[in-house]
Amino acid sequence: MQLQINNSPFNEEQIELLNRLLPTLTEQQKVWLSGYIAAAQSAAPTADSAATLQDVPEAAPHSQPAGPAPSKDVTILFGSQTGNGQGLAEDLSQKLKAQDYNVTLSSMDDFKTNTLKKVENLFVIVSTHGEGDPPDNALSFYEFLNGRRAPKLENLKFSVLSLGDTSYEFFCQTGKDFDKRLEELGGERLYERVDCDVDFDESAEEWFEGIISALNKTQKDVASNPQVETPEYSATAVQSNYSRTNPFHAELLENLRLNGRGSNKETRHLELSLEGSNLQFEPGDSVGIYPENDPELVNKLIDEMSWNPDEEIVINKKGERRSLRDALQSTYEITVLTKPLLEKAAPLSDNNKLHELVKEGNEEELKDYIYGRDLVDLGRDFSPWNVPADEFVSILRKIPPRLYSIASSATANPEEVHLTIGTVRYDAHGRERTGVCSGQCAERAELGDTLPVYIQRNPNFKLPEDPETPIIMIGPGTGAAPFRSFMEEREEIEAEGKSWMFFGEQHFTTDFLYQVEWQRWLKEGVLTKMDVAFSRDTEEKVYVQHRMLEKSQEFYKWLMDGAVVYVCGDEQYMASDVHDAMKTIIQQEGGMNEQEADTYLEDLQQQKRYQRDVY
The missing domain is CATH 2.40.30.10 (Translation factors)
Structure with a gap:
């Protein structure tokens, strides 16, 4: 059957394309397409996209200087798994707007890559996830930038703020990759990349100040804007609301x-x-x-290092002072060792074993030593330490x-x-x-x-706007936590969409977290289905991914009905196994090969129908 212009809402060009495409589709492709369209109709923009995407204020009118002026347009792209990167991106956006810049703020997966070549000032804020991997909402842009379709960026000025954790081997690797690739494509580094550890607030603020100062220097109309003339950029006043830097x-x-x-x-x-x-x-x-920190552990460390617990030390750039015991208990991390920490500690010790351990070529030995040890072990294993307490403590990072x-x-x-x-x-x-x-x-x-x-905030892990959209929740152990909040919320708003929970733990009798609540929600119809897996109650260990595979046909039908899938919990094992199980289900029930199943899952993520909160 051919579409005609008089019996459809499509224009002539669209009808021609559809008439060429539809006869070539297999039954499996038609089923997939119908599920895609159903999901698109039930999905609405998330709070993430509504609040942050393409946030371009109208520029204040002012006379233009003769000749081309440096652009006041700035693009901020963030890739964030837990929300830290997005929060920093939003802070930077406000600071730039306050200085009359026109800001486009976007998550990487929502950014239109075909507009990248037009961007003149680009600031990237991105975290590193897992073993040096991009966060979920940065993956598509990361692959685009490193692929053959990436454009030359000779007119681009850029800077990268990279978030990471020095206790991981591939510290800030994603940010380093972006920084290197943007330069390879012809971009000019406006300000050097800053790599942040887990206590990122001060480092991020310094990066903010650095890039804004560098931007201001490129502007030719400095005299017309008194704000731009300020040589030192000051941070926005502390907000009255409680926040990461002002906890409640x-x-x-x-x-x-x-x-x-x-x-x-x-x-x-x-x-x-x-x-x-x-x-x-x-x-x-x-x-x-x-x-x-545990006061007993603090006392062990003080005894091991022969320090005076009442000695006052400076704990921040403001010059605030606290007793050594108080600082070690409430300010500094003493339970985790990292490679950078041992490299900083080596010059403070006369112990040759530590000097050897941090030498190039001994990376595996160093990695083995760090695992499972803390600062008490370091102090005991590599004495004597011939430095005052304040000098040693200065190499520690904040808790x-x-x-x-x-x-x-x-x-x-x-x-x-x-x-x-x-x-x-x-x-x-x-x-x-x-x-x-x-x-x-x-x-x-x-x-x-x-x-x-x-x-x-975690804009990458949100209930669908339409309460009639079906949801599938996969959360073993403490991964059930957000799904308890989902069920409470859906109960309050009387959501009519179907819901399916997969929960797993070791034993039914001792480890069924929130069992009474799940059973009540099932009884009252707030929760439509629940499958459980208690791995130590059977001779052969059974996990949530096995329950998914057992319900393969029904799971796939829910996907075809537009269901949103949520996964919360351990990334290294559980989340990977669940992903593989979903891929198997899609291949088996959808008649797809491996590549098609991978594409299907990528499309689900792009549509916000496959969301993960993994750690």
Whole structure:
């Protein structure tokens, strides 16, 4: 059957294209296309795209100087897994707007690559995920830039802010890759790349100041803008709202152990009061907690190094002073060793073994030593240390906040936030070790105490705008946390879309987190389906990906109906296995080969129908 212009809403050119395409499609391709169209109709722009994309203010009118002036147009692209990169990009956007720049702000996966050649000033803010990989929403742009279709960028000025963690081998690798590639394509570095560790606030602010200063120097109409003449750029005044740099001290209202007696795990359910904070969040967001080190570990370190705990030291560039014990407990990271730290420590020690360990060629030996050890081990293994305490402490980085997926809906629980925290405990090198934040919450946080917290928005992990859109949630262990918030929210708004939960843990009797709530939601129809996998209850270990494969046909039908798939939890094993299971389902049920299945999954991510919150 041929389309005609008088019986369709298409124009003549579109009809010609459709009449050429439709007869060539296989049945499998037609099914795939119908699912794609159904999803596109049910999907709406996310808060991420609505709030940040193509945010171009109207430039204030002013007379133009003779001849071509340097462009006041600036493009900021961010790639962010947890939201840190997006938050920094938004901060930079506001600072540039305040200086009369025209700003286009976009996540990398929403940026139209065919406009890149027209960009004159580009600032890239990107994190590194996993083992040196780009975050999910940077992957498509990363591949484009490193592919054959990448354009020459001779007119581009750029700078890169790279976020990472020095405890990982490929520190800030994605940012380094972008920086190198933009230069290879002909771009000119306006300001040197800055690589940030987990305590990135000061480094990011210095980068902001550097690029704005460099931009201002390129402008020919300096005299017409007094702001531009300011030689030193000052940061925007501290906002009244609480934030990462100004956390709210939230009172602990509840602290329950979720696991039953005899469990190998300890999972805590925390309820914190946000009363008076005006902090806002949505399902899918996270809470950042600034923890404190265990006082016993601090005392061990002080004893090992023969330091005076009452000695006052400077802890920041503002000159703030604290006692050594207080600084080690509340300010500095002492539980993780990194290669950069040992390289800085070596000149402070007379121990030849440390000097040998950090030499080029001993990378594997260094990596083996770092794993599972802390600053107490370092102090003990490589004495004597012939430097004062303040000099040694100056090489340490600040305690990074710990991010936890929010396990509650603000609609259902106003002025509260609930968290699900797995307590980290292990033995290594002759000592018992405990996670910094999880240990504090499990052992030392009493009801009525306060924890310094802030909200970390995660625009890449959000419920669909249309409450009738079906959702599939895959979250074993503490990965169930955001899906508890999803269910609370959907219950409150009376969402009619189908929902399917895959949950896994070790034992049904001791580790079924929030079991009563899941069962109530199932009974009341808030949750449509639930499949569980308790790996230690059967002779052969069964995980969530196995349950997915068992329901392969139904899983694929939900995808064809436009379902959004969410995955939360361990990245290294679980998320990879779940991805492979989805790929297998698509190949089997959709009749696709491996390449077609990969493309299908990439399309799902591009449509925001495959979202991951993995760590």
